[in-house]
Amino acid sequence: MSHLLEVNDLEVKFGLRQGDLTAINGISFNLDKGERMGLVGESGAGKSVTGFAIINLISKPGFISGGRVIFNGQDLAALSEEAMREIRGNHISMIFQDPMMTLNPVLTIGTQMVETLQAHRRITQAEAEAIALEKLKKVQIPSPEKRLAQYPHEFSGGMRQRIVIAIALITDPEIIIADEPTTALDVTIQAEIMDLLQQLCESEDTGLILITHDLGVVSQVTEKIAVMYAGKIVESGLTERVVNNPKHPxxxxxxxxxxxxxxxxxxxxxxxxxxxxxxxxxxGCAFNPRCPLCETICRNQEPPFIPVDHLTRMVACHMVKPEPSMGTR
Incomplete structure (x- = not known):
């Protein structure tokens, strides 16, 4: 069975004077239509780089050095920049961390939404404005007709994030990559934004990759989860099982x-x-200096990423063994 998105052994490096440094080291996962997945870890784990690599937005000196990113049967890493522009923003959209950095401060919200649509579709100004108005209503912006003529600084942080979500949805993409979408917001607004994002993905049958350090948010929104550490996935599986019974230290x-x-x-x-x-x-295991279970093998050998139960739970840890009924692999 083919998946909507397949990331296979993805590797990203940054070329520096002292040599190439590996930021993403052979990670693999997949996403089906309408599925919601969380990428979790501390700052520096490689979550955002993974998101940028999927849509081929790695800036120099970074580059994709290995692996494949397959979307609808196409290897995105092998596409030209012109071909990627057809995919990026049209079929796969990204919500960035800071809406004030995403929105152009000197253009009205309406202008930015219309330009986004006309960059991907051959439609008139009136048709684009009608779609923009519809999307603002979907993200629950009050008085949307009036808001189209306003500038980003006239909105609160939560409202700006809703507008960024509306722009991400404006082309009806199959996948949204949300990179820490609630970082700059207070707790109550964070909950509202995440509820909204979940509802929109469910109603539009849109796949979601949620990049965050907050396992609490992930547990409420996603169906499966991949925990990253130092450029690798160290545990993955169904969100409920990973959150309620974590295996990796x-x-x-x-x-x-x-x-x-x-x-x-x-x-x-x-x-x-x-x-x-x-x-x-x-x-060995990159986590070994911080691990309470660390033994000699952890300092010398890199742990394999293996299944540990029958529900596709995968863990990379020498101290975690497969369930007895699974046998050895």
Whole structure:
């Protein structure tokens, strides 16, 4: 069975004077139509780079050095820039972290939405304005006719993010990549935006790749999850199973760091140390300097990414063994 999106052994490097540094090291996952997936990890794990690599927006000195990104049977990494422009924004849209950096401050919202549509479709100004108005209504912008003539600075942060979502949806894409879409918003607005994004993806049957460090958000929105660390996926599976029964020590640390996981009066857990830089990734398992279960093998051998149960749970950890009924692999 073919998937809408297949990422196979994707590798991204950055060419520097001291040599090429690997930012994404052979990750694989897939996404079906209407499916919602979370990419989770701390800053520096490689989540955003993965999102940019999917739509071939890696800036120099970065480059895709290996693997394939297959969308509807096409290898996106092999397409020309002209061919990618047909895919990017039209079939796969991206919601970036900061709406003020995404929206042009000197153009009205209507102008930006109409330009986006006319860049991908041969339609008149009136037709484009009608579609823009419809999308603003879908993201619950009040008085949308009036808002089309306003500028980004006239909106609150939450409203700007709704407009960015409307622009991402304006071409009816098959997939939306949302890169930390609620970073600059307060908690109550974050919840509203995520609820809206989930509802829109469900109603439009749009696939979603949600990039975030917040496992709490992912658990509410996505169906499956991939946890990244130092450029690799260390655990993946159904969101409910990964969140409720994490196998990898890193995933366990992220779950324990959620305020909602605490007993009354308990101290908030913290994973010791920091994510390694690309120039200082340790041998063996990259997580070994911070891992409470670390043994000699963890410092010397890179763990294989293997299934550990019957529901497609995959984990890369020497200390996690397959369930007995699965046998050895």
């Amino acid at each position: 890193y995933t366990q640390g992220l779950i324990k760091a959620l305020p909602g996981s605490l007993q009354p009066g308990a101290r908030l857990n913290q994973i010791p140390g920091m994510m390694p830089t690309l120039t200082d990734i340790p041998p």
